[in-house]
Every structure is written in structure tokens, then in C-alpha cells.
Amino acid sequence: MSIVIQNISKSYQSLQAVDAISFEVKEGELFGLIGPDGAGKTTIFRMLTTLLIPSFGEAKVLGFDVVKEYKSIRNSVGYMPGKFSLYQDLTVEENLNFFATIFGTTIAENYELIKDIYFQIEPFKNRKAGALSGGMKQKLALCCALIHAPKVLFLDEPTTGVDPVSRKEFWQMLKRLQQKGITILVSTPYMDEASLCDRIALIQKGKILKINPPAAIISEFDKTIYAVSSLYKHKLILDLKAYPTMHSVYAFGEFIHYIDEKSDFHSQDLNNYLISKNHQKIEILAIEPTIEDIFMDL
Amino acid sequence: MNQEKIITVQNLTKTFGTFTAVKGISFDVYKGEIFGFLGANGAGKTTAIKMLIGISKPSSGKAVVAGYDVVENTESVKKSIGYMSQKFSLYDDLTIKENITFFGGIYGLSRKNIKLKMNDLLTELSLQDVANKLVGSLPLGWKQKLSFSIALLHEPQIVFLDEPTGGVDPITRRQFWEMIYAEANKGTTIFVTTHYMDEAEYCDRVSIMVEGVIEALDSPKKLKEQFNVASMNDVFLKLARNVE
Numbered sequence: 133m134s135i136v137i138q139n140i141s142k143s144y145q146s147l148q149a150v151d152a153i154s155f156e157v158k159e160g161e162l163f164g165l166i167g168p169d170g171a172g173k174t175t176i177f178r179m180l181t182t183l184l185i186p187s188f189g190e191a192k193v194l195g196f197d198v199v200k201e202y203k204s205i206r207n208s209v210g211y212m213p214g215k216f217s218l219y220q221d222l223t224v225e226e227n228l229n230f231f232a233t234i235f236g237t238t239i240a241e242n243y244e245l246i247k248d249i250y251f252q253i254e255p256f257k258n259r260k261a262g263a264l265s266g267g268m269k270q271k272l273a274l275c276c277a278l279i280h281a282p283k284v285l286f287l288d289e290p291t292t293g294v295d296p297v298s299r300k301e302f303w304q305m306l307k308r309l310q311q312k313g314i315t316i317l318v319s320t321p322y323m324d325e326a327s328l329c330d331r332i333a334l335i336q337k338g339k340i341l342k343i344n345p346p347a348a349i350i351s352e353f354d355k356t357i358y359a360v361s362s363l364y365k366h367k368l369i370l371d372l373k374a375y376p377t378m379h380s381v382y383a384f385g386e387f388i389h390y391i392d393e394k395s396d397f398h399s400q401d402l403n404n405y406l407i408s409k410n411h412q413k414i415e416i417l418a419i420e421p422t423i424e425d426i427f428m429d430l
Numbered sequence: 431m432n433q434e435k436i437i438t439v440q441n442l443t444k445t446f447g448t449f450t451a452v453k454g455i456s457f458d459v460y461k462g463e464i465f466g467f468l469g470a471n472g473a474g475k476t477t478a479i480k481m482l483i484g485i486s487k488p489s490s491g492k493a494v495v496a497g498y499d500v501v502e503n504t505e506s507v508k509k510s511i512g513y514m515s516q517k518f519s520l521y522d523d524l525t526i527k528e529n530i531t532f533f534g535g536i537y538g539l540s541r542k543n544i545k546l547k548m549n550d551l552l553t554e555l556s557l558q559d560v561a562n563k564l565v566g567s568l569p570l571g572w573k574q575k576l577s578f579s580i581a582l583l584h585e586p587q588i589v590f591l592d593e594p595t596g597g598v599d600p601i602t603r604r605q606f607w608e609m610i611y612a613e614a615n616k617g618t619t620i621f622v623t624t625h626y627m628d629e630a631e632y633c634d635r636v637s638i639m640v641e642g643v644i645e646a647l648d649s650p651k652k653l654k655e656q657f658n659v660a661s662m663n664d665v666f667l668k669l670a671r672n673v674e
Contacts, residue, residue, distance in 0.1 A: 168599025169570040265472030293516070293596050295470040295625050296663055297670045321597045322626075336599070365632070366611040382604050385628035385661065386650065428600050 133192075134159045134284050134315040135180065140189030142175050149175040151338035152189065157317055162310045164329035165319040166423065172338040173319040174214055177288045180317070181211045194283055207235070210277035214288040214319075216269050220262030224253055224272055227261050228279060235280035245312065246275045249305055267298035274305065285309065287318040291325065303328050323424035334427055341430045346423060353426050355379070358399060359387035359419045362411035371409045375402065382428060389425055390416075434461040436588055436619045437482065441491035444477050451477040453642035454491060461587075464610065464620040466630050469639030470670040475623055476592070478639070482621075483590055484508050496587045509538075512581035515592035519577035522566030526557055529565055530580060537584035544583075551579050571602030578609060582618070589613070591622040595629065607632055627663035636662070638669050645669050 135157035142150040150172040157163040165173045178184035180193055182202035190197065196204040218227045228250070232239050243250075253271050256264065261272060270290060277285060287306075291299045303325065310316055318329070326332045327346045334341040334349070342349055362368045365388070372381040372390055379393040390402070399416040406414045437459035444452040452474045459465045469475045480486035482495055484504040493500045496510035520529045530551060534544035552558045555575055565573060574594055581589050591610075595603045607629065614620050622633065630636050630650060637647040646653055646669060650662055657665045 168602070169597040171599075267471045289597070293471075293593065293625065295473075295670065296627055296666050297470055299625075300667065321599070323600060366608075366615065369608065369611075382601070383607060383628075383632060385631040424600050 133157065134161070135163075135191070135193050135317060137176075137180075137191045138189055140176075140179060140186050140191050142172075142179060142184065142187050148338050150179070150186075153335075153338070153340050154189075155333055155340065155343055157315060159315055160310065160313055162306060162316045162318070162328075162330045164326055164332040165317065165335055166321075166323060166326045166332050166427070167319070167335035168321050170337070171335045173335060174288055175338075177211070177213075177286050177317075177319065181209060181286055182206060207280075208282055209284045209286060210280070210282035211286045212273050212277040212288065212290055214290075214292065216273060218261045218269070218273055218276060221260055223258050223260055224264070225257040227272060228275055231276040232279045237280050239279065242279055242281045245281055245309075246278050248308060249278075250275050266294055270294060270298070270302065274302075278309070282314065284315045284317070287316065289319050289321065291320055291322060299325070323422065323427055326423040332423070334423075334430065336427075336430070341427075349423065349426060350421055353421050353429075355391050355421075355429065356397070356418055357421050357425055358390045358392075358402075359384070359415075359417045360390050360402070360406075361387050361413070361415045362406060363413050364411060367409075368406070368411060371406065371411070375405060380429065382425075384422075384424075389419075391429070435459070436461045436463075436496060437465075437621070438494045439482070439491075440493070442478065442481060442488050442493050443490045444474075444481060444486065445489045451642055452481070455639070455642075455644050457637060457644060457647055459588075459619060459621060461619055462614060462617045463635065464614050464622065464633045466633030466636035467621060467623045467639070468630055468636055468666065469623075473639040473670070474642040475639055479590060479592060479621075479623070483511055483513055509584070510587050512584070512586040512589035513592075514574075514577045514581040514589070514594060516574075516594065516596045517592075520565045520573060520580065523564060525562050525564055526552070526568075526576065527561050529576070530583070533580045534583050539584060547583055551576075551583075555579060569602075571598045571606070574598055575602070575606060575609065578606065582613065586618070588619040588621060591620065593623055593625065595624060595626060603629075627661065627666055630662040630666075638666060640670055 133156050138154050139152050141152050167173055179186050179198060180191055182198050182205050185199055193205045194208055228239055249271050253268050291302055306316060331345050333343045368388055369381060372388060377392050377394045379391040382389050403414055403416055435458045440456050441454045442452060443454045467475055481488050482493055484500050484507040495507045498506040500507055530548050531544055552561050595606055610620055635649050637644050653665045657668050659665055
């Protein structure tokens with residue numbers, strides 16, 4: 133096990149940020165903490181990277197206790213915080229050199245590990261970090277977190293505010309790092325990224341709601357989701373919400389996802405209801421749930 | 431949606447030194463429309479928005495927002511629009527009530543009107559019980575809903591939303607969009623940027639900016655047909671690939 137967390141809690145005055153959480157991350161695993169802002173993801177990261185002392189509970193990273201043996205952990209893990217934390221007024225190369233020096237290494241020594249990523253920002257190596265675009269900043273931050281060849285990589289919302297193309301590329305980079313044997317704990321508010329992890333923990337308000345491989349979480353879900361569409365989307369949301377046996381109604385891209393509370397639900401009844409509400413081009417299809425559907429139903 | 435133009439942009443350009451961030455873009459936004467303004471990081475979206483809301487002067491070209499030229503009538507533009515972003519929205523160390531009073535004052539609302547608006551807003555968002563709490567203590571989703579309502583205090587004709595839902599939980603994100611729909615139904619024009627491609631589907635029309643140029647502009651349905659793909663995410667990936 134690369135990471136073992138037992139009953140860990142953290143409270144700030146009256147706020148219980150992390151509430152008795154336990155989970156383990158296997159060596160070489162790509163493990164995702166999936167949850168919205170305020171779920172407690174950052175607090176978990178900060179405890180595991182020894183930047184915050186837990187209020188209760190124990191955690192070990194690479195066998196080292198996060199409180200008693202924090203120095204050993206700091207040397208062997210990489211951490212990319214959610215907020216861009218590099219030196220804005222140093223250049224790309226200066227930042228990377230700085231982090232290498234702090235960890236007693238050089239860019240040359242571990243160049244192989246960051247090559248794929250650094251290659252993309254190397255043309256801008258004399259540009260100040262503060263002047264980089266969002267996607268480039270993120271790549272530089274990842275290089276800096278990797279430059280001492282860590283065994284475990286902690287990435288706190290690396291893709292928040294990043295466009296879909298850069299997000300896709302970023303996950304491809306993570307997969308390649310995983311193949312090199314690095315254990316990765318990554319958090320994200322984007323539910324579509326959950327399917328790219330080996331296992332995920334769905335987390336909300338300081339508690340873990342579920343831990344499993346994404347496919348298992350989907351197959352365990354016991355409700356049927358219907359994708360509904362008509363010509364008038366906003367009216368459709370309102371009318372579906374007013375349907376007597378409605379369990380939930382959420383907009384999902386071009387469709388509305390509808391769950392009924394009855395097990396003997398017939399979509400034809402709903403179709404008739406929508407016709408009576410003057411909807412046109414009605415479509416109702418049973419579909420496979422996404423992680424986001426399941427998250428919202430927890 | 432009617433065909434009355436509320437934003438007209440012609441050849442709008444912005445250069446910083448030798449770098450051209452926005453390269454002569456032209457488009458119109460109609461009254462009451464939900465207009466999605468998409469693009470990769472660094473594509474020039476923020477620069478373009480800054481020109482439209484009158485805080486950055488175009489290098490060349492022309493933009494008319496709510497009937498006012500963004501260069502000649504900057505102050506009138508600012509009075510006709512609302513603006514919220516993920517980065518700057520409200521003052522964390524003021525209470526909810528204080529934020530409403532402050533922004534109401536900035537927008538030039540009378541004390542009486544602020545009081546009326548305050549009651550409506552607190553009731554609508556069910557924030558009565560926490561009205562005297564600091565905004566900094568609110569969950570992000572609540573903050574964003576509050577921020578959106580405050581951007582509408584002075585009943586602007588257009589509201590600009592710059593990544594309003596980044597990091598917000600999935601349920602609140604949807605509640606936020608229901609607020610957007612309701613506002614658009616009242617005739618307010620919504621100009622919104624997002625990195626959630628499912629949200630792009632909620633827009634009446636979507637433009638996609640790539641390296642300072644608008645590469646595509648149409649309804650989500652037509653864009654999907656045009657690029658022969660199933661989702662807006664795929665449209666985006668097709669257009670914005672190989673950039674940066």
C-alpha cells in the first residue's frame with residue numbers, strides 16, 4: 133500500500149472539513165478523489181503531504197507516519213496544489229531548477245521523467261511563469277512536482293479551470309506517469325474524469341460516500357435513468373419536475389436525465405403527459421448512468 | 431428569442447506588443463439569447479470580454495453593447511451590463527447584506543430600492559437565515575448564486591458570466607443554470623463562458639474561439655451536425671486541438 137488512511141478527521145473551529153475518512157491507495161494505482169468544492173479534498177491532500185496535522189486518526193504514506201515521520205514523506209512525494217504555487221517572477225527554467233535544487237537533484241538527472249511534458253513548454257523556458265497561459269502553468273507545475281522523481285504524486289484539482297483539450301492531454305500524461313510506476317492520488321470536480329481512474333472515492337461534505345472502480349460504481353446503481361428531450365428545454369425541466377412520481381430531474385447536456393420513484397414506471401405514461409403539456413419532438417430513452425448521475429443521487 | 435441585436439462586434443482586435451490576442455472578430459448577439467463564448471485557455475476569450483465590458487480598449491475594430499459604443503460610451507456600457515466571474519465576485523469579509531448594499535450603491539440604486547431588492551433576493555435564494563454571515567463562510571455554490579443575483583441588481587440588459595460554475599458541485603451547477611434560464615426568459619441576454627461542455631449544450635448559440643479567431647458559431651445542434659459528432663465536447667476537441 134502506498135497510502136493508508138485510518139479514521140482521519142480535521143476540523144477548523146466549528147467546521148468539520150474531513151470527517152473520519154479511511155481508504156487505501158495501492159502501489160502504482162491512479163486513485164481519484166471526486167467531489168465538489170468544499171468536500172474536503174484539499175484538506176486530505178494537505179494532511180497526506182504533511183502540511184497539516186490531523187485532528188484525529190492516522191495516515192501513512194509509503195509506510196511513513198504523516199506526523200512523526202513527515203520529513204521522510206516530503207522527500208519522496210510530489211505535490212501539485214490546487215492554487216498555482218510556483219514563483220510567478222521566475223522563468224520556467226528557473227522555477228524548475230529551483231525545485232530540483234531544493235530536493236538535491238538536477239534537471240538533467242531526472243529529465244527522462246519530465247521529458248514528455250517539459251518538451252511542450254521548453255520553447256518558453258525563458259518566459260516568466262506568471263506570463264504563461266493556464267495550460268502551460270499546469271504543465272510547469274507538474275514538472276516541478278516530478279523533478280525529484282517522487283514515488284507518490286498528489287495532484288489537487290490539476291484540471292480545474294482548464295479547457296477540455298488541455299484536460300484530455302493532462303490525463304494522457306497521468307496515464308504515462310502511472311506506467312512508470314508512480315502512484316497517483318488526484319482530485320477533480322469534473323465527474324467525467326472519474327472514469328479515467330483505477331478506483332475513485334466519491335466525497336462530499338468531509339465524508340466518503342463510495343469507493344470502488346468507476347465501472348463497479350456504475351453497475352451497482354439500481355435505478356433507471358431516462359434521457360428525455362423535447363423542443364423546449366427549460367419548459368421540459370419544469371414540466372418533468374411537476375410529474376407526480378418524479379424522483380429527480382437534472383439537465384445533462386442536450387438531454388434531461390429523469391429518474392422515477394416507481395419501479396413499475398412506463399415511459400409511455402410520461403410521454404403522454406409531455407404531449408398533454410404541448411411538448412414536441414419528445415424522446416425518452418433508458419440510458420446507462422454516468423458517475424455524475426450517481427453522485428447526484430447519493 | 432427575437433432578432434434584435436444587443437451586441438454587435440465588428441473586426442474587434444487587441445494587440446499586446448507583438449502579440450495579437452484577438453484577431454478581428456465579428457459576431458452579433460441577440461436580445462434574450464443565451465450566448466456561449468467558448469475557447470481553450472489562452473484563446474483570447476477574456477481579452478475579448480474585457481473589451482465588451484469597457485475595461486480594455488480595442489486596438490482596432492468596433493463593438494456596440496446595449497446600443498453604446500464600447501470606446502465612446504464606456505460608462506453607459508458599464509451601466510447597462512452585469513458581470514460576474516469565478517475569480518472576482520463578492521467581498522468575502524463583508525456579510526451577505528453588506529455585499530448587496532455595497533453593490534446596490536455602486537450600481538446607483540436608491541436606498542429604498544436596495545432594501546426592496548435585498549428582501550426579494552434573500553427570499554428567492556433562501557438566504558434569510560444567513561443574511562448577516564460573512565460571504566467568505568458560504569459554500570462556493572451559494573456564493574456563485576448570490577453573485578449572479580447581485581450582478582442583476584440594477585436590472586441590466588446583458589449579463590456577462592465568466593466561468594460562473596467552475597468547481598461548483600453538480601447539483602448546484604444545474605440550479606445555477608435554471609437561474610440563467612429563468613433570467614433569459616425575462617428577456618435578459620446572457621453572455622457566458624464555461625469549460626463544462628454539457629453547459630455549452632444549454633446555450634442558444636455557441637461561438638468557439640481558437641487562437642484569437644472565432645472558428646465556429648451556431649446552435650449546439652447545428653455545430654454537432656456541421657462537425658458530424660455526437661457532443662459539444664467532440665466539437666470542441668476537433669476545433670481546438672493542436673493549439674498552444
